[in-house]
Amino acid sequence: MISVEHLSKRYGRHTAVDDVSFRCEPGTVTGFLGPNGAGKSTTLRMICGLTPPTAGRATVGGRPYRQLPNPGREIGVLLDAAAQHAGRSGREALTVAAYTMGVDRREVAAKLDLVGLNGAATRRRVRAYSLGMRQRLGLALALLGDPRVLILDEPANGLDPEGIFWMRGLLRDFADRGGTVLLSSHLLREVEAVADRLVVIGGGRIVAQGDKTELLAGGGTLVRARDTAALRRALDAAGIAATDGTDGLLVRADGEAVGQAAATAGVVLTELRPAGGGLEQLFLTLTTTAAEPTEEAGK
Numbered sequence: 001m002i003s004v005e006h007l008s009k010r011y012g013r014h015t016a017v018d019d020v021s022f023r024c025e026p027g028t029v030t031g032f033l034g035p036n037g038a039g040k041s042t043t044l045r046m047i048c049g050l051t052p053p054t055a056g057r058a059t060v061g062g063r064p065y066r067q068l069p070n071p072g073r074e075i076g077v078l079l080d081a082a083a084q085h086a087g088r089s090g091r092e093a094l095t096v097a098a099y100t101m102g103v104d105r106r107e108v109a110a111k112l113d114l115v116g117l118n119g120a121a122t123r124r125r126v127r128a129y130s131l132g133m134r135q136r137l138g139l140a141l142a143l144l145g146d147p148r149v150l151i152l153d154e155p156a157n158g159l160d161p162e163g164i165f166w167m168r169g170l171l172r173d174f175a176d177r178g179g180t181v182l183l184s185s186h187l188l189r190e191v192e193a194v195a196d197r198l199v200v201i202g203g204g205r206i207v208a209q210g211d212k213t214e215l216l217a218g219g220g221t222l223v224r225a226r227d228t229a230a231l232r233r234a235l236d237a238a239g240i241a242a243t244d245g246t247d248g249l250l251v252r253a254d255g256e257a258v259g260q261a262a263a264t265a266g267v268v269l270t271e272l273r274p275a276g277g278g279l280e281q282l283f284l285t286l287t288t289t290a291a292e293p294t295e296e297a298g299k
């Protein structure tokens with residue numbers, strides 16, 4: 001479990017992270033979302049003991065990172081895939097790490113295999129790796145000590161669509177086996193596909209956090225059917241209030257409840273999705289606000 005309590009970080013007069021608190025539980029993937037410069041990396045660096053907080057504290061499994069006797073065995077970290085020893089081969093990098101952590105050397109091949117780095121690629125020097133290959137190697141390093149917790153900063157950067165799909169599966173599986181995952185991204189859609197919970201940060205402060213489905217459904221559900229009148233009757237029978245949206249009916253219920261009501265009444269739906277007014281709107285507003293000063297400066 002990761003616990004972040006009232007973390008703040010100031011650089012001179014600039015507050016990069018302002019009183020941030022959240023928890024990541026075993027068995028879950030928490031998406032840490034925010035536009036560029038929101039304070040995600042600074043928060044992750046504080047959790048991993050790389051940046052001292054100005055105030056507050058963060059613990060992993062009840063202890064600050066720096067007090068963990070063999071951190072790699074408890075928490076796998078991938079903060080900057082580009083910053084790896086360029087002169088070593090992927091296999092050497094992992095072998096050195098295995099030695100440092102006291103991990104059986106046979107794990108090196110197993111983890112390289114797990115992240116899809118095989119054969120010649122593992123013997124090439126890291127400087128010749130693409131960013132996607134570095135992400136895979138970084139993930140192999142993070143997983144090497146079989147930790148229960150993973151902290152990843154923008155892990156999908158440089159991965160192609162197949163790689164992103166693969167990584168989602170790997171993180172989902174890690175969490176489903178009881179692991180705790182915290183991953184940051186500035187892309188809502190990327191995180192939405194894998195996270196159970198979301199923590200949204202903007203201007204250094206938490207602006208929203210909670211269960212993904214609930215946050216995304218904050219703006220209601222949009223539903224359309226071939227026969228709108230029949231859909232209205234079905235929703236009415238299920239006690240779900242509906243109003244006219246621009247391209248369908250807007251309801252204050254989640255997709256499952258709406259789908260069930262339609263199925264019970266034998267109504268064919270042509271569309272069923274979050275209306276997008278909740279988190280999506282908030283995230284868009286945050287991203288736009290973050291971009292504004294640059295536009296102003298350019299005038």
Ligand SMILES: Nc1ncnc2c1ncn2[C@@H]1O[C@H](COP(=O)(O)OP(=O)(O)OP(=O)(O)O)[C@@H](O)[C@H]1O
Pocket residue numbers: 011014015016034035036037038039040041042043186
């Ligand atoms: N070492 C530092 N010295 C001064 N300011 C810093 C330092 N590190 C970060 N900042 C500032 O703190 C704020 C938060 O930066 P941070 O890198 O944590 O954001 P982020 O959400 O990870 O953004 P991105 O998605 O662009 O990586 C930014 O305004 C950044 O300029």
